[in-house]
Every structure is written in structure tokens, then in C-alpha cells.
Amino acid sequence: MAKFCLLFFALLISFVSISQTEKSTKFPDGTKISDWFSDSSKIKPENLGKQFVITKHGASADSNVVQTVAIQKIIDLAHKQGGGVIVIPKGTFLSGALFFKPKTHLHVSEGATLKGSDKIADYPMMPSRMEGQTLDYFPALVNAYGVNGFTITGKGIIDGNGLNYWKAFWQRRKENPNCTNLEVSRPRLVFIWESNDVQVQDVRLQNSGFWTSHYYQCNNIKILNVRITAPHEPIKAPSTDAIDLDVCNNVLIKNCYLAVNDDAIALKGGKGPYADTDKGNGANTNVIIEDCEFGFCHAALTCGSEAIHNKNIVMRNCHITNAMRVLWLKMRPDTPQKYEFVSVENITGYAYSLIYVKPWKQFFDLKGRKDVPLSYCDNISLKNIDLKCEVFFDVSPGDYDKLSRFRFEDLSITAKNAACDKSVVQDFKLTNVKVNAKTID
Numbered sequence: 162m163a164k165f166c167l168l169f170f171a172l173l174i175s176f177v178s179i180s181q182t183e184k185s186t187k188f189p190d191g192t193k194i195s196d197w198f199s200d201s202s203k204i205k206p207e208n209l210g211k212q213f214v215i216t217k218h219g220a221s222a223d224s225n226v227v228q229t230v231a232i233q234k235i236i237d238l239a240h241k242q243g244g245g246v247i248v249i250p251k252g253t254f255l256s257g258a259l260f261f262k263p264k265t266h267l268h269v270s271e272g273a274t275l276k277g278s279d280k281i282a283d284y285p286m287m288p289s290r291m292e293g294q295t296l297d298y299f300p301a302l303v304n305a306y307g308v309n310g311f312t313i314t315g316k317g318i319i320d321g322n323g324l325n326y327w328k329a330f331w332q333r334r335k336e337n338p339n340c341t342n343l344e345v346s347r348p349r350l351v352f353i354w355e356s357n358d359v360q361v362q363d364v365r366l367q368n369s370g371f372w373t374s375h376y377y378q379c380n381n382i383k384i385l386n387v388r389i390t391a392p393h394e395p396i397k398a399p400s401t402d403a404i405d406l407d408v409c410n411n412v413l414i415k416n417c418y419l420a421v422n423d424d425a426i427a428l429k430g431g432k433g434p435y436a437d438t439d440k441g442n443g444a445n446t447n448v449i450i451e452d453c454e455f456g457f458c459h460a461a462l463t464c465g466s467e468a469i470h471n472k473n474i475v476m477r478n479c480h481i482t483n484a485m486r487v488l489w490l491k492m493r494p495d496t497p498q499k500y501e502f503v504s505v506e507n508i509t510g511y512a513y514s515l516i517y518v519k520p521w522k523q524f525f526d527l528k529g530r531k532d533v534p535l536s537y538c539d540n541i542s543l544k545n546i547d548l549k550c551e552v553f554f555d556v557s558p559g560d561y562d563k564l565s566r567f568r569f570e571d572l573s574i575t576a577k578n579a580a581c582d583k584s585v586v587q588d589f590k591l592t593n594v595k596v597n598a599k600t601i602d
Contacts, residue, residue, distance in 0.1 A: 188473040189502035198449050201385055201415050204360050206268045206314050211245035224253035227278050232256050239265045249273040257283025258300040261308050269317030269364050277302040279325045281346040290377045293432035293467025295441045301352035313361045316593045322504040324369035342400050357381050360482045369401050377407040383416045393422040393457045402427050408443035422458025424463040432467035432496045434530035444470035455481045464493025464500045466521045474503045481510035490538050491521040492562045497534035506544040514552040520559035533561045542568045553596050554581040569594050
């Protein structure tokens with residue numbers, strides 16, 4: 162009888178564990194998650210056309226020579242010949258901004274490093290997108306504008322060589338504590354614009370001068386098994402967001418490791434008092450982040466600070482080792498915002514705070530608008546979370562922020578600050594929520 166009871170108990174635990182980690186087949190608003198999100202198969206570069214190994218087409222193996230011109234010629238040659246894969250072989254290759262063309266791809270071989278120049282002159286200013294604005298700015302090391310089907314593959318490294326850019330930023334911030342992020346000239350590592358069916362897999366993206374990877378106006382993006390890092394000590398790598406999604410739809414981020422000195426995954430889309438009327442701005446919809454690990458970051462998942470609409474955002478089955486926040490909803494008082502149907506579930510680990518919702522007033526500018534635009538957070542769900550933190554519920558909305566329909570379910574939290582002010586949210590339900598082993602409701 163005792164053996165039977167033990168067996169029954171073990172089966173019960175197994176069933177509960179499986180039920181808690183079972184993936185939903187629907188987005189938070191109830192729409193079906195398409196089969197596209199279930200396909201995490203890797204792209205084989207050999208199936209993408211002719212291989213253009215750069216050392217066989219004019220690039221030098223000398224790691225001290227900036228080879229932007231030579232590598233760009235190879236990209237252009239591949240494009241003229243109908244497409245193919247630009248292969249970075251073993252070794253270190255220094256370059257400025259590279260621009261991939263339709264039907265061209267990038268493969269960084271294991272043991273290879275594509276390293277960015279630390280001279281901003283190697284990144285010529287041009288029409289671009291930064292911090293929710295369409296403006297002239299510096300391109301990234303790897304750029305793809307209007308390249309449908311673009312892929313980055315391989316187990317090599319794309320390194321932004323960002324140290325001198327970081328030093329310049331902190332020196333400028335020392336001279337002027339109110340300086341903006343754009344005042345110091347810094348390139349991103351990867352920028353992909355108006356490109357659909359994009360896949361980035363297996364590579365290591367590290368030491369970016371500014372945002373690490375930025376996707377703008379793209380549909381159907383898969384980021385698989387990618388490791389993205391930038392240091393937070395001994396020198397802080399400023400504004401090195403791992404993944405910035407900016408007006409993107411249908412995104413799968415899976416089996417990635419993200420540790421940077423800013424937000425790990427940030428959802429952008431525009432800023433300013435009339436941001437919702439600008440055709441260059443828009444929503445991020447249908448985003449799934451799963452089976453990822455987060456090292457140090459300001460937040461694992463952030464909405465903002467330049468965002469107008471995020472909908473159907475799911476982060477699930479992730480482990481966090483040292484984030485400042487798990488979920489950060491940045492409420493910008495000079496921008497109309499709506500964050501809705503956001504679900505964070507099946508999370509373990511440690512973060513300074515579980516959820517953080519407060520006004521974001523950095524570089525606040527109503528630009529003459531007399532009324533303050535309203536912002537909304539609606540249908541925010543936290544479920545099946547086992548977390549140690551300092552602050553459980555760090556939520557203090559501004560006068561123009563409306564929070565509604567928050568759902569917390571099956572949470573086991575250990576926190577120094579266990580307070581939870583339910584009054585700041587309209588229609589707030591807690592089910593089986595334990596903080597320091599005490600049920601709260």
C-alpha cells in the first residue's frame with residue numbers, strides 16, 4: 162500500500178509539472194498560435210546557393226586591416242550572380258558597415274569573428290531608425306534593408322568591438338549628465354529593416370557599440386540559439402539592448418542566452434505626443450519568447466520606452482539568473498501607449514523585481530501638446546512563476562496611466578518587499594499567489 166501511495170504521489174507531481182509547463186495553443190487574446198511558431202528547424206546554408214568564402218574572393222586574412230570595401234564587393238558580386246552565402250572563414254576580419262542585398266546571406270563559421278571597426282567613420286551616416294524616430298544615423302556592422310529571407314547562420318562571432326564607443330559615451334555623460342543616447346556616435350551590431358522571413362541562428366553577438374540587434378518593420382522573424390552579450394562590469398556597455406523589435410509581427414525568440422547592460426528584449430515602435438499618427442511607427446504583435454536564459458539585464462522583457470502598441474506578447478519557460486526586472490512596462494507620459502495581452506509564464510530564478518510599472522520621464526517632451534496623452538496596460542498575466550526577488554510588485558502608475566485586468570496565478574515568490582497595492586489596477590485577480598509562503602488575495 163505504501164509503495165502504491167508513493168507511486169501515485171510521484172505520478173501526481175509529474176502530472177502537475179507537465180500541466181504547468183504545457184504550452185498554450187492560443188495567444189493571450191484567444192487567437193490561435195499558428196504552426197509557424199512550432200517550427201524551430203535550422204536553416205542549412207548549403208541550401209541557400211553558392212558559397213562565397215571571403216578569403217577566396219579578395220578579402221585578406223590580416224585581422225588588423227579594415228576590409229569593408231573588399232567584403233562589400235563580395236556581397237555585391239553574390240547579388241549580381243543571383244545570390245548566395247557570404248562565408249566568414251576561421252580567423253578575425255575587421256570591417257565597417259556592410260549592406261546585404263536581396264538573396265544574399267551571412268554565414269560566420271565556427272572559429273570565425275566578424276569584428277566591427279571602432280572608428281565611426283567606417284559607418285557612413287544615412288537614413289535610418291533609432292529610438293522610435295526616423296532620422297539620419299549610423300548604420301550597423303551588418304545591415305539588411307529590404308532583404309526578404311535574409312539569414313545569419315554559423316557558430317562564429319559577430320563582435321562590435323565597442324570598448325572605445327562605451328568610453329566615449331561615459332566621458333560625454335560625465336561632461337553632461339543630461340546628454341541623450343544619440344549624442345555620442347555609436348553603431349549597432351545588426352540592423353534589419355523591411356525584411357520578411359528572417360532567421361538568425363547559432364551565432365554569438367557581442368560587445369555592440371549601441372543596440373545589439375534591431376529589427377524594424379519586419380514580419381516573420383526567428384531568432385534561434387543565439388547568444389547575445391555585452392558587459393555590465395567592470396565597464397558598463399551602455400544601451401546595448403540584446404534584441405529590439407520595432408514595428409514587427411510574428412516573432413519567435415527561442416533557446417537564446419541574453420546578458421547585456423540594458424534591456425534584454427525591448428519592444429519599440431515610436432515615441433512622442435503624436436506617435437500614433439506617424440506612418441513610420443506601429444505595433445509589435447504576436448511575439449513568443451521561450452526556453453531562453455537571461456543573465457544580467459535591466460529587464461528580461463520591456464515594453465518601451467519608445468512604443469505605442471504591443472499586443473499578444475508571450476514569454477514562457479525561461480530562467481532568469483540576474484535581471485533587474487522580469488517584466489518592465491515603461492509608461493512614457495509624452496506618448497500614447499497601449500500594452501495589451503502580455504503573458505509571462507513558467508519562469509524561474511532571481512530578479513530584483515518581478516514586475517515594474519512606472520512613468521518613464523527620460524527626455525520627456527510634449528512638443529507643445531497641451532493635453533497629456535493617455536496610456537493603457539490591459540490584460541497582463543503572470544502565471545506559474547517561482548522567483549526570488551527583492552521587490553514583488555513595483556507598480557506606481559502616473560496620473561495618465563490606466564492599468565486594468567491584471568491576472569496573477571500560481572506564483573511562489575520570495576521577496577524582501579512583499580507589498581502589493583491592488584488599488585492601482587482596475588480588475589486585479591490573484592489566484593494561488595504565495596509571497597514568502599503566505600497566500601495573498
